[in-house]
Amino acid sequence: MAAPRVLILRAPGTNCDEETAYAFQLAGAQAERVHVNRLIENPALAARYQILCVPGGFSYGDDIAAGRILAGRMQRHLAPMLQDFCGENDDRLMLGICNGMQVLMRLGVLAGGVGEESAGTLTWNEHGRFEDRWVHLKVDPQSSCVFLKDIDQMYLPMAHAEGRFVAASAEALQRLEQQGRLALRYCDPAGRYGSQPSAFPINPNGSDADVAGVCDASGRVFGLMPHPERFIDPTHHPFWTRREESSEAGEGLKMFQNAVDYFS
Numbered sequence: 249m250a251a252p253r254v255l256i257l258r259a260p261g262t263n264c265d266e267e268t269a270y271a272f273q274l275a276g277a278q279a280e281r282v283h284v285n286r287l288i289e290n291p292a293l294a295a296r297y298q299i300l301c302v303p304g305g306f307s308y309g310d311d312i313a314a315g316r317i318l319a320g321r322m323q324r325h326l327a328p329m330l331q332d333f334c335g336e337n338d339d340r341l342m343l344g345i346c347n348g349m350q351v352l353m354r355l356g357v358l359a360g361g362v363g364e365e366s367a368g369t370l371t372w373n374e375h376g377r378f379e380d381r382w383v384h385l386k387v388d389p390q391s392s393c394v395f396l397k398d399i400d401q402m403y404l405p406m407a408h409a410e411g412r413f414v415a416a417s418a419e420a421l422q423r424l425e426q427q428g429r430l431a432l433r434y435c436d437p438a439g440r441y442g443s444q445p446s447a448f449p450i451n452p453n454g455s456d457a458d459v460a461g462v463c464d465a466s467g468r469v470f471g472l473m474p475h476p477e478r479f480i481d482p483t484h485h486p487f488w489t490r491r492e493e494s495s496e497a498g499e500g501l502k503m504f505q506n507a508v509d510y511f512s
Contacts, residue, residue: 374454476500
């Protein structure tokens with residue numbers, strides 16, 4: 249089968265699109281960076297692609313709130329495209345990384361469908377400031393997320409100010425958890441996380457239930473706040489010269505390979 253094609257959606261302020269495109273290309277996909285204005289002018293372009301990725305950065309400067317303007321433009325002008333990628337057909341995937349997750353959360357494609365308009369939201373980090381650090385992550389074994397297949401733990405960098413996941417209610421959080429949609433959690437080095445937020449810096453933003461990533465009910469739409477595209481080579485690790493274990497790839501690359509393998 250031909251390599252799947254990836255639409256990397258960029259907008260003013262997006263700054264992780266080239267790295268994300270490279271990660272997909274390294275995994276075996278064909279990636280193209282497309283400006284949102286170009287897509288709005290010609291929505292039919294989206295039919296070329298099997299994967300839609302909204303990368304990290306500060307779309308439109310996050311001037312109103314993180315991801316709000318880009319999400320609003322997509323909702324108003326690209327709703328049919330979103331429905332195609334999020335529909336019942338299993339031939340497409342969608343990924344949001346950091347600012348991209350903020351966009352997908354505002355579009356309601358990640359935490360919707362559990363009996364409420366929105367089962368959760370992303371808000372300011374609990375300590376009220378931008379946080380930039382490497383974090384340990386654990387995949388929920390109940391999750392059917394395509395991007396996290398055969399991954400147990402990861403160590404990835406994160407960098408955000410509005411990444412704290414807050415559930416709409418305790419009941420909504422429980423339903424999301426039971427459905428395996430709280431796919432990725434902040435954890436300690438041993439892989440432990442809790443139903444209550446872990447202490448800083450294990451949980452760097454105070455997210456409910458240590459949530460770092462959420463997927464839709466199908467497992468084909470996924471958003472996470474950490475940056476897998478920033479650890480696709482062993483030398484990206486902050487202690488790569490002192491690590492005893494060797495690897496041919498960084499831990500984030502597997503996510504992109506899973507997306508490509510889905511279409512094989």
